[in-house]
Amino acid sequence: MKAEIVAIGTELLLGQIVDTDAVYLAQRLAELGTDLYFKTTVGDNLERATWAVRESLSRAEVVITTGGLGPTQDDLTTQAVALATDRELDLDPESLRRIEAFFASRNLPLLDSQRKQAMIPQGAQAIPNPVGTAPGFILELEGKVVITLPGPPRELQPMVEQTVIPYLRHRAGAGVIRSRVLRFVGIGEAALENLIEDLIEGADNPTIAPLASPGEVRIRLTAKAADLESADELIAPVEREIRRRAGQWLYGFDEETLEQAVGSLLRQAGATLAVAESCTGGLIGHRLTNVPGSSDYLLCDVVAYSNQAKKGLLGVPEATLKAHGAVSAETAAAMARGARQVGGADYGLAVTGIAGPTGGTPQKPVGLVYLALAWSEGEEWEQHQFGGQREDVKLRAAQAALDLLRRRLLRAEGEQRDG
Numbered sequence: 343m344k345a346e347i348v349a350i351g352t353e354l355l356l357g358q359i360v361d362t363d364a365v366y367l368a369q370r371l372a373e374l375g376t377d378l379y380f381k382t383t384v385g386d387n388l389e390r391a392t393w394a395v396r397e398s399l400s401r402a403e404v405v406i407t408t409g410g411l412g413p414t415q416d417d418l419t420t421q422a423v424a425l426a427t428d429r430e431l432d433l434d435p436e437s438l439r440r441i442e443a444f445f446a447s448r449n450l451p452l453l454d455s456q457r458k459q460a461m462i463p464q465g466a467q468a469i470p471n472p473v474g475t476a477p478g479f480i481l482e483l484e485g486k487v488v489i490t491l492p493g494p495p496r497e498l499q500p501m502v503e504q505t506v507i508p509y510l511r512h513r514a515g516a517g518v519i520r521s522r523v524l525r526f527v528g529i530g531e532a533a534l535e536n537l538i539e540d541l542i543e544g545a546d547n548p549t550i551a552p553l554a555s556p557g558e559v560r561i562r563l564t565a566k567a568a569d570l571e572s573a574d575e576l577i578a579p580v581e582r583e584i585r586r587r588a589g590q591w592l593y594g595f596d597e598e599t600l601e602q603a604v605g606s607l608l609r610q611a612g613a614t615l616a617v618a619e620s621c622t623g624g625l626i627g628h629r630l631t632n633v634p635g636s637s638d639y640l641l642c643d644v645v646a647y648s649n650q651a652k653k654g655l656l657g658v659p660e661a662t663l664k665a666h667g668a669v670s671a672e673t674a675a676a677m678a679r680g681a682r683q684v685g686g687a688d689y690g691l692a693v694t695g696i697a698g699p700t701g702g703t704p705q706k707p708v709g710l711v712y713l714a715l716a717w718s719e720g721e722e723w724e725q726h727q728f729g730g731q732r733e734d735v736k737l738r739a740a741q742a743a744l745d746l747l748r749r750r751l752l753r754a755e756g757e758q759r760d761g
Contacts, residue, residue: 387671557741616685656680
């Protein structure tokens with residue numbers, strides 16, 4: 343079964359709000375095994391909204407509209423659907439009763455504009471709104487259906503769960519779409535795709551889709567099957583093969599973040615961490631402390647932006663700064679040692695660099711970042727050259743620093759196991 347979403351609202355086109363309804367609906371449709379191929383956004387214009395609904399009906403069996411069901415003049419969805427399907431509008435008595443009860447319970451006057459929300463196309467079935475006043479409706483056509491929903495997520499989602507999902511499940515019959523996301527760090531999209539190119543080309547069910555984002559790459563495996571267990575069985579052998587080829591860069595799955603993965607490794611090892619940041623300005627600590635329970639392993643995060651702070655807070659020698667500069671492997675290593683000593687931690691992680699857009703030189707250009715990690719048995723450092731704007735450099739530096747720690751923790755785990 344093919345579905346389309348038509349999001350109606352000029353505020354969406356102006357970027358004044360983010361369309362979270364479409365994200366939620368896409369996820370719920372996938373769980374039902376319903377294919378979603380198009381999503382259209384249109385403003386509060388009757389002619390264009392009517393065209394959008396009519397166009398979607400030409401391609402899909404299920405068209406779901408969001409927004410435009412309120413009492414104001416720019417709420418045109420019901421009228422647009424009626425025009426697109428050549429239906430007159432009728433008053434739905436039960437919807438009107440609910441609207442009247444809603445206002446009476448709050449001792450508020452009921453305006454004619456609010457009564458209009460009870461008007462739905464002939465032959466449509468109203469969808470009760472347990473939170474607000476605007477009902478939705480389900481309009482069945484010849485082999486197709488239009489489902490209208492209000493825009494506010496707190497209204498839309500209960501209506502979907504209570505009415506729309508049971509209706510679509512009955513209409514579609516059995517079937518699910520299942521996705522599994524593998525998350526990689528330390529390897530680029532092109533390099534990862536090259537490792538699994540033959541798998542991607544031969545993929546049908548499940549499909550394999552690389553997805554790049556700053557500092558990491560994700561591989562989404564999507565299978566369609568009669569039930570979740572069957573879908574998982576389709577995904578499992580493909581996932582195993584990808585892990586065999588690229589497992590060294592794999593850090594997590596689905597919604598797991600790199601900071602969560604690192605936190606789990608620290609907790610498993612019973613190890614503690616102290617961080618020293620310069621160009622990232624506390625971003626690493628911010629990400630680590632976003633994870634509940636991070637106080638079990640994160641002892642401190644020192645933001646030492648100036649040379650004076652590097653010397654006074656972390657004990658970076660003046661001679662090191664004079665000889666090598668603040669952005670250098672030597673300074674990064676001294677910061678890592680200093681963080682570990684200040685925090686009394688098992689590991690000290692440090693980052694220093696030039697985030698830009700100013701401050702670079704031919705010898706040390708914008709985007710140059712040094713990372714360092716210190717522990718009782720030794721230390722290591724890395725040099726990176728990141729592109730992008732200031733925020734991009736900071737994000738990639740934080741990502742690379744967490745990955746440096748992740749790889750060390752995995753090696754330590756392996757050494758302990760082998761020992």
